[in-house]
Amino acid sequence: MQFLYLASRSPRRRELLRQVGIPFRLIDVEVDESPLEGEAAIDYVGRLAREKAQTAARQLSASGWESAPVLAADTTVALDGRILGKPVSAEDAVNMLMYLSGRKHAVHTGVALFRAGKADRVEKVEICVVTTHVCFAPFEQQEIERYVATGEPMDKAGAYGIQGYGGVLVERIEGSYSNVVGLPIRETATLAARFGIACWQTENN
């Protein structure tokens, strides 16, 4: 069975990999997630994904583990050139959602697959950044307060989860749905195939 390492703590990314039948093992990695001065959102998510995958792949390689590639991803919400991260309070979540109300924002996910070098092969990295546009309905403040009270927005970039209660807020999307959830499955399957890892491995299900 071909597999990869997933360097992510997100249960949603695990679920998406399971959906497409790509077997994986988990690896934990810590990187500094601060954006650079003036860094654009698409550069930011691509760089973070690459740093996470690279750091994890080198850890594996140093500890003598077989060099299965490492997948990492980072997702962010952007509007008017502003990056919207996780809300720091319920009030912040309400403000963020009212700012997105009735407008179209971008969700960018950077995906990186990295295989560390060994005596017998060279290092290899592939990175892609996928953007989906999400149109929110115009909200009433009261509706948003009720949504925030469910607690769902607090650990999510842009203060909503499209795969949960937040799906009701979304009028339409243009692009990849799984990209908004946190991992664009078609593009991830394409990257994995370039490392010799097939999707639809039914043993995983």
Place this chain on the structure above:
Amino acid sequence: MQFLYLASRSPRRRELLRQVGIPFRLIDVEVDESPLEGEAAIDYVGRLAREKAQTAARQLSASGWESAPVLAADTTVALDGRILGKPVSAEDAVNMLMYLSGRKHAVHTGVALFRAGKADRVEKVEICVVTTHVCFAPFEQQEIERYVATGEPMDKAGAYGIQGYGGVLVERIEGSYSNVVGLPIRETATLAARFGIACWQTENN
């Protein structure tokens, strides 16, 4: 707790109602699903949804049950004015998918909410039809044969499941994702609200 009856055997529709926190009970209903001569896809799904909801609501009313409204839905895939139903064989599934390869097709879901009349209130029905455009990547025949061999296409209109392995086939969508899965959650929540049934009822989770 406010609830509705769901007249559908689809586990995916149940999952979507759970996602948005609308409590429901199941009711089984049989209607003739043949399209009328020359009936357009959007008329067909709207009519079927209405007939399922109406039939189930009148059954409930006749058996003396409380008149909670009944939700029903029907989803179809259409391209070039042709309605693509469930494939009848693996070969049919391969042909259907190769026909959709590299092109944009429409997925229409009809949603109906029906409350049967009683002495104290009038009948009420609300219907909507939601369309999402789905762009498939250009496929290799071999890739499609491998997908069909997983067995996933056989019980699905258009021979794919976007929420399963079939998600890998989709390049982008324009519109509602849940609509492609089988029930547009925003529009369903809006209809339910008109019958006094709120979404995000956390007791459901």
